[in-house]
Amino acid sequence: MRAVLLIDFGSTYTKLTAVDVEAEILLGTAAAYTTVETDIGDGLTEARRLLEAQTGPVDYEACYACSSAAGGLRMVTSGLVPELTGEAAKLASLGAGAKVAGVYAFQLTEDDIEDIRAMRPDIFLLVGGTDGGNTECILHNAAMLAKLPPDFPVIVAGNRTAARQCQRLLEGFEVHICPNVMPKFGVLNIEPTQSKIREIFLRRIIQAKGLSRAAELLSDIMMPTPSAVLLAMELLAKGCEGESGIGELLAVDVGGATTDVYSIADGMPQQINTVYKGLPEPYAKRTVEGDIGMRYSAQGIVDAAGLPRLSALSGLSEERLIALTAEIRAHPDMVPEEGGELEQLDFALASCAIEEAVRRHAGTITETYTMMGQTFIQEGKNLTNVGQVVVTGGSLIHTRRTGEIAAHAMYDPAAPASLRPKAAEIRVDRRYILSAMGLLSAHYPQTALRIMKKELAYHGYSE
Amino acid sequence: MEQREKKVIVIGVIGADVHAVGNKILYHAFTEAGFEVVNLGVMVSQEEYIAAAIESDADAIVVSSLYGQGELDCRGLREKCDEAGLKGIPLLVGGNIVIGKQRFEDVEPRFKAMGFDRAFPPGTTPETTIEALRELLHMDGGDA
Numbered sequence: 001m002r003a004v005l006l007i008d009f010g011s012t013y014t015k016l017t018a019v020d021v022e023a024e025i026l027l028g029t030a031a032a033y034t035t036v037e038t039d040i041g042d043g044l045t046e047a048r049r050l051l052e053a054q055t056g057p058v059d060y061e062a063c064y065a066c067s068s069a070a071g072g073l074r075m076v077t078s079g080l081v082p083e084l085t086g087e088a089a090k091l092a093s094l095g096a097g098a099k100v101a102g103v104y105a106f107q108l109t110e111d112d113i114e115d116i117r118a119m120r121p122d123i124f125l126l127v128g129g130t131d132g133g134n135t136e137c138i139l140h141n142a143a144m145l146a147k148l149p150p151d152f153p154v155i156v157a158g159n160r161t162a163a164r165q166c167q168r169l170l171e172g173f174e175v176h177i178c179p180n181v182m183p184k185f186g187v188l189n190i191e192p193t194q195s196k197i198r199e200i201f202l203r204r205i206i207q208a209k210g211l212s213r214a215a216e217l218l219s220d221i222m223m224p225t226p227s228a229v230l231l232a233m234e235l236l237a238k239g240c241e242g243e244s245g246i247g248e249l250l251a252v253d254v255g256g257a258t259t260d261v262y263s264i265a266d267g268m269p270q271q272i273n274t275v276y277k278g279l280p281e282p283y284a285k286r287t288v289e290g291d292i293g294m295r296y297s298a299q300g301i302v303d304a305a306g307l308p309r310l311s312a313l314s315g316l317s318e319e320r321l322i323a324l325t326a327e328i329r330a331h332p333d334m335v336p337e338e339g340g341e342l343e344q345l346d347f348a349l350a351s352c353a354i355e356e357a358v359r360r361h362a363g364t365i366t367e368t369y370t371m372m373g374q375t376f377i378q379e380g381k382n383l384t385n386v387g388q389v390v391v392t393g394g395s396l397i398h399t400r401r402t403g404e405i406a407a408h409a410m411y412d413p414a415a416p417a418s419l420r421p422k423a424a425e426i427r428v429d430r431r432y433i434l435s436a437m438g439l440l441s442a443h444y445p446q447t448a449l450r451i452m453k454k455e456l457a458y459h460g461y462s463e
Numbered sequence: 464m465e466q467r468e469k470k471v472i473v474i475g476v477i478g479a480d481v482h483a484v485g486n487k488i489l490y491h492a493f494t495e496a497g498f499e500v501v502n503l504g505v506m507v508s509q510e511e512y513i514a515a516a517i518e519s520d521a522d523a524i525v526v527s528s529l530y531g532q533g534e535l536d537c538r539g540l541r542e543k544c545d546e547a548g549l550k551g552i553p554l555l556v557g558g559n560i561v562i563g564k565q566r567f568e569d570v571e572p573r574f575k576a577m578g579f580d581r582a583f584p585p586g587t588t589p590e591t592t593i594e595a596l597r598e599l600l601h602m603d604g605g606d607a
């Protein structure tokens with residue numbers, strides 16, 4: 001046996017996954033509660049005890065970790081035009097696994113600067129202008145940021161002409177210059193910025209967020225949890241040398257506070273009479289819905305879906321829905337009893353959470369009638385041909401109705417403008433292994449992929 | 464700061480117009496002539512021209528319209544440019560900018576009144592267009 005331990009430091013749980021990379025099997029998984037007050041090391045010790053109860057004593061040859069503890073990697077971005085470099089900055093940050101606390105466009109105002117001070121970003125991403133394009137905005141924003149105490153690093157990834165001058169304006173700050181996120185109009189180049197974000201995360205965030213003690217035990221990898229999940233999904237879709245992937249996919253993680261959606265798909269127009277508009281989106285794309293979640297953000301689901309819809313799905317009266325949602329928001333650790341009202345509510349909430357989050361993630365198509373007939377305009381990714389849907393999150397794992405809930409990610413003939421998958425196999429991550437497999441993939445891609453193919457249980461087919 | 468070597472122009476075919484051939488020819492002709500060209504292709508909305516011009520700090524916007532709806536599609540572009548901080552950016556329009564055969568002496572003033580610096584009749588060659596751009600952007604001879 002050659003054992004590897006994978007750790008996910010979450011904000012409420014520390015999760016462990018033990019893998020035998022020789023036999024390509026999971027040895028066990030365990031999770032222990034961590035509170036903000038207790039040291040992150042305590043959660044780890046407790047989780048290891050629970051894991052050892054399953055596996056017996058194991059000698060680990062390596063140990064890798066990811067973290068979303070202490071609020072995760074908090075980023076604030078500023079760009080020029082909201083739909084262009086503003087959007088590019090947001091896509092870059094989300095794809096690097098960050099939690100985007102603020103997105104600004106055009107010139108930062110004094111009020112914005114005060115808000116940014118209060119947000120206490122871990123990293124600020126300053127962009128704007130294509131190469132050789134507008135410099136005024138990014139220079140203005142650099143000068144505005146310079147008014148803040150220099151206690152966060154700034155990545156400058158805008159118009160290259162202005163990069164050095166931004167750095168001078170930001171004297172005293174830790175400044176990193178990266179290639180422009182949008183070097184030419186409509187061309188995204190976000191990977192260099194994303195690796196810089198991960199590098200800073202490694203170096204600074206671990207110290208800042210009380211993980212340094214735990215870090216001593218780690219072999220080398222440390223990344224934001226969403227970034228690990230994105231890696232796992234990319235591997236699962238594309239495959240690696242010696243093992244094929246399962247093809248283009250969509251993955252949804254419905255959490256208590258947020259819902260994350262990942263798509264690994266090209267998504268460009270499929271018909272010649274379709275014109276693509278807007279920024280081309282990355283092949284591996286992540287979005288986060290901060291107002292869609294099963295507990296803290298349950299109200300956001302109610303606002304998006306409406307009481308009548310939730311009532312129809314849950315079979316509960318609107319009065320009961322209002323009362324119950326208030327209750328779960330006050331007690332986010334409530335878990336449903338089998339056959340109880342909360343189980344019905346959770347079914348409806350999870351269904352609508354998936355529906356709304358995937359609708360926001362997927363692209364849209366609109367029909368215009370020109371004089372020569374129908375033409376279509378596509379914005380965002382076309383996911384109609386994506387053949388795999390992976391779901392995870394407590395509300396989907398601990399229910400027998402996973403397939404029914406997951407079906408809400410699919411194309412809806414009543415809303416044909418939303419380009420969601422038309423027919424897909426549905427897979428469930430019952431043992432919460434996605435982030436662990438992302439970590440493992442850095443050194444053992446084949447093993448990580450084979451374990452995922454085995455563990456992500458096929459859960460039916462949906463049209 | 465580095466001086467930029469080339470003049471930047473944003474081009475595209477406005478509105479619901481799908482005539483793609485002239486756009487491609489203009490893209491190559493302008494690039495050849497030494498301009499940095501941001502090509503938005505066909506079916507371009509006013510907002511797209513403006514967003515691209517802001518990011519690229521463009522020196523001019525060149526609008527094409529071939530299908531006859533140019534007058535409707537171009538209305539308000541100047542005002543939106545002003546609003547977006549692109550004050551005084553040169554706007555050029557050409558192609559088949561109005562419906563049917565109309566006297567160009569009648570057409571031109573209407574586009575000028577809309578805030579276009581120059582409007583061109585059907586059949587204007589790329590050479591003439593480049594000439595006009597050089598003049599508007601005060602480029603004296605040689606390369607762009």
Ligand code: B12
Nearest residue numbers: 370480481482483484485527531556557558559562563583
């Ligand atoms: C091919 C063609 C089509 C093809 C286009 C295929 C494609 N995706 O490109 C199709 C069949 C789709 C089509 C459809 C239509 N077409 Co058509 N089409 C033509 C045709 C025959 C050739 C266009 C072309 O490619 N020319 C070659 C290129 C190189 O020239 P160009 O486009 O004019 O561009 C040059 C100049 O105009 C100039 N230029 C362009 N922009 C600018 C800008 C500036 C500032 C300057 C200075 C110069 C400039 O430089 C370019 C390069 O040299 C013309 C007739 C013609 N001979 O021009 C009709 C023509 C343009 N079409 C016309 C019409 C009416 C239509 C339709 C409305 C027909 C219909 N009822 O369905 C639809 C509209 C569809 C839509 N939503 O856009 C009319 C427009 C009449 C008008 N303006 O009053 C024309 C003129 C035919 C006619 N005589 O009636 N069309």
